[in-house]
Ligand code: ADP
């Protein structure tokens with residue numbers, strides 16, 4: 466008899482490579498289900514509604530929160546982000562491998578509400594490399610980068626709260642380790 470899969474939460478500072486790792490995992494294993502979050506942030510070039518995020522207004526976000534439709538939510542660097550609850554619970558009930566890519570505050574909330582969730586911290590090889598990646602992505606203004614680096618200091622300090630840490634030196638290696646952890650091989 467197979468166990469009900471645990472929820473896997475991937476967190477780590479902005480720019481560490483979370484989206485890149487997840488995209489790599491899902492390219493080879495599309496059966497890994499990634500929750501699509503709601504956010505009040507504006508789309509980056511190439512980001513699509515319903516695929517990368519559900520892009521919502523402040524009023525829509527207020528409603529999602531008031532109606533208890535989010536499993537967790539947080540304000541991050543000036544925008545709000547949240548995980549729609551129903552879709553996650555449905556997938557877990559179906560026995561699917563479920564992955565959340567969320568910030569530290571969200572990871573803490575999931576730990577409270579779903580005690581069997583597995584919390585994985587994605588760490589950069591060094592602070593300098595994190596700055597290089599965040600800047601090199603070229604999607605944020607210098608002010609926003611500064612804000613995200615500020616948040617990164619707090620996130621890095623919280624690493625011991627997680628069940629395990631993976632250092633993102635090689636996207637391929639980290640993706641393989643996560644897949645093994647989620648029993649997707
Ligand atoms: P996050 O989702 O954590 O904010 P991204 O996935 O957008 O981060 O990655 C930030 C930048 O770092 C991107 O330009 C990406 O191509 C690059 N990157 C991700 N992983 C690696 C890696 N292992 N080595 C070098 N560059 C990487």
Ligand code: 5GP
Pocket residue numbers: 476477478479483502503506537538539541546547548566567568569570571572
């Ligand atoms: P970005 O704006 O770069 O896409 O995401 C910024 C931060 O918000 C990242 O750390 C990302 O993991 C986090 N994030 C994305 N979706 C959610 C969510 O639903 N809940 C929480 N708490 N954080 C999220």
